[in-house]
Amino acid sequence: MGGAALAVRDLVAGYGPVSALRDVSIDVPDGAVVTVLGGNGAGKSTLLRAISRTLSFHGGAMTGGSVTLDGRPLDGRGADRVVAAGVSQVPEGRQVFARMTVEDNLRAGALGARGPRTAKAAALRRVHELFPVLAERARQQAGLLSGGEQQMLAVGRALMASPRLLLLDEPSLGLAPLMAARIGDTIREINGQGTSVLLVEQNAALALRLATHAYVLEVGEVTLSGPAAELAASDEVRRRYLGVVDETAADDASRATAAHPVLSRWEDSR
Amino acid sequence: MTTFAELLLNGVSLGSVYALIALGFVVIFKATEVVNFAHASLLLAGGYVTAVLHDDIGFWPALLAGVAGAALVGAAVEFLVMRRYRGRDHSVLAIVTIGVDILLVTELTRRIGTNVLAVGDPWGDAVLTIGSVTIAETRVAALIAAGLLITAFLLVFRHTSWGVAMRAAAESAETAALMGVRLGRVSLGAWAVAGGLAAVAALFLTVFPTPGLERSTSLAAMKAFPAAILGGLDSTTGALVGGLTVGVTESLATGYQSDLTFLGRGLGDLAPYLVMIVILLVRPAGLFGTKELARV
Numbered sequence: 405m406g407g408a409a410l411a412v413r414d415l416v417a418g419y420g421p422v423s424a425l426r427d428v429s430i431d432v433p434d435g436a437v438v439t440v441l442g443g444n445g446a447g448k449s450t451l452l453r454a455i456s457r458t459l460s461f462h463g464g465a466m467t468g469g470s471v472t473l474d475g476r477p478l479d480g481r482g483a484d485r486v487v488a489a490g491v492s493q494v495p496e497g498r499q500v501f502a503r504m505t506v507e508d509n510l511r512a513g514a515l516g517a518r519g520p521r522t523a524k525a526a527a528l529r530r531v532h533e534l535f536p537v538l539a540e541r542a543r544q545q546a547g548l549l550s551g552g553e554q555q556m557l558a559v560g561r562a563l564m565a566s567p568r569l570l571l572l573d574e575p576s577l578g579l580a581p582l583m584a585a586r587i588g589d590t591i592r593e594i595n596g597q598g599t600s601v602l603l604v605e606q607n608a609a610l611a612l613r614l615a616t617h618a619y620v621l622e623v624g625e626v627t628l629s630g631p632a633a634e635l636a637a638s639d640e641v642r643r644r645y646l647g648v649v650d651e652t653a654a655d656d657a658s659r660a661t662a663a664h665p666v667l668s669r670w671e672d673s674r
Numbered sequence: 675m676t677t678f679a680e681l682l683l684n685g686v687s688l689g690s691v692y693a694l695i696a697l698g699f700v701v702i703f704k705a706t707e708v709v710n711f712a713h714a715s716l717l718l719a720g721g722y723v724t725a726v727l728h729d730d731i732g733f734w735p736a737l738l739a740g741v742a743g744a745a746l747v748g749a750a751v752e753f754l755v756m757r758r759y760r761g762r763d764h765s766v767l768a769i770v771t772i773g774v775d776i777l778l779v780t781e782l783t784r785r786i787g788t789n790v791l792a793v794g795d796p797w798g799d800a801v802l803t804i805g806s807v808t809i810a811e812t813r814v815a816a817l818i819a820a821g822l823l824i825t826a827f828l829l830v831f832r833h834t835s836w837g838v839a840m841r842a843a844a845e846s847a848e849t850a851a852l853m854g855v856r857l858g859r860v861s862l863g864a865w866a867v868a869g870g871l872a873a874v875a876a877l878f879l880t881v882f883p884t885p886g887l888e889r890s891t892s893l894a895a896m897k898a899f900p901a902a903i904l905g906g907l908d909s910t911t912g913a914l915v916g917g918l919t920v921g922v923t924e925s926l927a928t929g930y931q932s933d934l935t936f937l938g939r940g941l942g943d944l945a946p947y948l949v950m951i952v953i954l955l956v957r958p959a960g961l962f963g964t965k966e967l968a969r970v
Contacts (some may be wrong), residue, residue, distance in 0.1 A: 456852055457851075458848055458851055458852060461847065461848040461851070482856070483851040483852065483854070484851070484854040484855065484856045486854075487852070487853065487854030488854060492852075493852050495848075495849055495852055499846060499848075499849045501841070501842055501845045501846065501849070502845065503841075503845060503964075504838075504841055504842070504845065508838055508841070511835070511838045512838050512839070512841075512842040512850070512853050512855070513853055515835060515838065515839050515842070515853050515854055515855050516853050516854010516855065517854070561853070565853070565854065
C-alpha cells in the first residue's frame with residue numbers, strides 16, 4: 405500500500421479577517437508518524453482543513469503557501485481530489501454518519517477511492533481485522549455505538565479509501581484512557597503497514613510516544629519542532645503539555661511565553 | 675360502503691402520485707437542505723414536453739422525453755442557479771427557488787395559454803369494475819407506476835453508491851466531502867431525479883378524470899407540499915405517508931362534500947392543509963422528520 409510524503413510550506417490561512425495560520429511549514433516523511441501539538445485555537449484543525457481542502461465549509465480560505473504530496477500540489481483542488489490522491493482524514497469529534505449503519509459508514513469511506521472493487525474488498529478486510537467489533541456491529545446504527553467504537557468506525561471509514569497518508573484530528577478526544585491507548589496502538593499498527601500519519605493531538609503524552617517527529621503550534625505559528633523524543637525531554641514541552649513542573653522549566657516557559665503571545669484559555673468551537 | 679371503497683382507492687392512487695412529487699421534494703431537501711419552491715414548475719415542464727410531443731412520436735417516447743426534459747430542467751436549475759449560491763444561507767436559496775419558479779411558470783403559462791393539452795395516454799376514460807367497485811384505469815395505472823417507481827427509488831437509495839453518497843451528504847456535507855463525495859454531483863443528481871419523478875406525476879395529474887394539462891396543473895402539484903411537510907421534510911418514509919394522507923383526505927373530503935356542506939364548498943382542496951396544520955401542532959417536525967437540534 406505504501407506511504408506518501410507531505411510537505412506544507414509557508415501556509416497562511418484564515419477565516420475572513422481572522423488569521424489562523426501564519427507561515428506554517430510541516431513535513432511528514434514517507435512512512436513516518438508526525439504529530440502537531442497545541443492548545444485549543446492554536447490552528448491545529450485549520451491546518452488539517454487546509455490539507456483536506458475543507459476550509460470553505462467554515463468560511464475560511466488558504467491565502468498563501470503550498471501543500472504537496474510526493475511533490476504534486478494538493479492545493480487548488482477539490483476535497484474529492486485530495487482523497488483520490490491518497491489522503492484521508494478522521495475528523496475531530498469522530499463525525500460518524502449517525503443515522504447510517506456501520507456497514508454503510510464504511511461504504512461511504514470508500515466512495516472517494518479510485519481503484520477496482522477488489523481493492524475495496526481488501527480495504528474492508530483490513531478494517532475488519534483491525535476492528536473486529538465493526539464486523540460484529542455491521543448492521544447497527546452508527547449513532548448507537550459507544551464513543552470508543554465510534555472512533556474506531558471513524559478511523560476504519562478513513563482507511564476504506566486505502567490512504568497513503570492518514571490525517572487524524574484529536575482521535576483520543578473524549579475517550580477513556582484505556583480506549584485512548586488502544587487507539588494509539590492501532591495508529592502504530594496502521595503506520596506499520598506503510599501508511600504515513602499526521603496526528604493532531606492535545607494528549608501530548610500519547611502523541612509523543614507514537615510520533616517520530618513533532619511540531620508545537622501556538623496561535624497559528626510553529627514555535628517548536630524536532631524529533632519527538634527530544635521534544636518530550638524538553639522542559640517547555642514537559643511543563644506545558646505533559647504536566648511536569650519544576651523550577652527551571654517554569655522559568656524557561658515564562659520566558660517563552662513572553663516571546664510568543666499565548667491565549668491560554670481560548671475556547672474554540674470550530 | 676361501495677362509495678367509501680371507491681373513494682379510498684381513488685385517494686390512495688392520488689396519494690401515490692403526491693408521494694412521487696413529495697419524494698422529489700424530500701430528495702432535494704436532504705441533499706442540499708434547500709426547500710424547493712420551484713418543484714411545481716418542474717412538474718409543469720415535464721407534463722408540457724409530454725403533451726407537446728405525444729402526437730408526433732407516440733405516447734411512451736413522449737413520456738420518456740417528458741421525464742428526461744424535466745430532469746434536464748431540474749439539473750439546469752441546479753447547475754446554472756443554485757450552484758452560484760452554494761454556501762449561502764438556506765433560506766436565501768429557498769427564496770431563489772421562488773424566483774426560478776416564477777420564471778419557469780410564466781414561460782410555460784405563456785406557451786400553454788388557455789389551452790387544455792391532452793397527454794395522449796392509452797387509458798382514456800376506461801374504467802375497471804371489481805365487484806361493485808368501479809375505478810378509472812388511469813387511477814390503477816397511477817398506483818402501479820408510482821408504487822414501482824417509489825420501490826425502485828428506495829432500493830437505489832439504500833443499496834447503491836449514489837444512495838450512500840446521498841445519505842452521507844444529507845447527514846453532514848463536510849464529512850461527506852472528506853470521504854471524497856462530490857457534493858456538486860450529489861446535488862445535481864437530486865435535482866434531476868426530482869424532476870424526473872415530477873414528470874411522471876404530471877402525467878397522472880393530467881389524465882382522466884382531469885381534462886388535461888393546463889395552466890392550473892401546477893396548483894394541483896402544490897398539494898404535495900403539505901404531503902412533504904406533514905411527513906417530515908427530511909424523511910423519504912414521511913413523503914410516502916404524507917402523500918397517501920393528503921390523497922385519501924382530499925378524496926374523502928371531496929366525495930363526502932354533500933354531507934359536509936355546513937363547512938362550505940371546496941373542502942377537498944382545503945383538507946390537505948388542515949391535516950398538515952393539525953399534525954404540525956402535535957409534531958412540529960412532521961410525522962417522521964428529524965427533530966431540529968441546536969448544536970452548541
